[in-house]
Amino acid sequence: MPKSRKRKSGNIAMHSNSMPPGPPGASKSITFMEQGVDMFHKGDMEAAGALFRQVLESSPDHAEAHNMIGVIGLNTGHPDLALEFFEAAASIDDHNANFVMNQSIALLELGEIEKAIDAVQIAIELNP
Numbered sequence: 001m002p003k004s005r006k007r008k009s010g011n012i013a014m015h016s017n018s019m020p021p022g023p024p025g026a027s028k029s030i031t032f033m034e035q036g037v038d039m040f041h042k043g044d045m046e047a048a049g050a051l052f053r054q055v056l057e058s059s060p061d062h063a064e065a066h067n068m069i070g071v072i073g074l075n076t077g078h079p080d081l082a083l084e085f086f087e088a089a090a091s092i093d094d095h096n097a098n099f100v101m102n103q104s105i106a107l108l109e110l111g112e113i114e115k116a117i118d119a120v121q122i123a124i125e126l127n128p
Contacts, residue, residue: 029058029059029065032052032055033052033062033065033068035051036051036068037068039051040068040072048072049069049072052068053065053069056069063088063093064089066085066086066088067085067089067099067102069082070082070083070085070086070102071102079105079106079107079109082102082106082109083103083106083110086102087103090103095126096126098123100126101119101120104119104120107119
């Protein structure tokens with residue numbers, strides 16, 4: 001059974017999930033995700049973002065790749081871009097409280113306090 005490793009960068013939740021074998025291109029997505037997470041941790045946001053975008057080219061519904069691009073957006077001062085990707089991640093995996101919490105951080109940075117509070121409340125409901 002694949003192991004899930006949770007990592008945190010500041011207050012932003014990240015997951016690095018091993019994916020089971022899947023459709024063609026899945027193993028390429030795994031490799032790009034692993035490389036992207038590695039580049040992220042090394043501080044190379046540009047390379048990490050490019051790798052996560054390659055994941056989305058072959059697996060457009062890869063929620064974690066959307067999430068990680070959002071994390072990069074927050075880390076590089078683009079909360080508007082981050083929010084778009086967090087929303088995409090949450091729409092793909094609507095039971096992941098971390099994606100919703102990340103939305104709340106982006107909303108807070110955008111000055112959308114009430115929406116940020118609403119997102120936190122949803123995240124708490126998903127993961128009491």
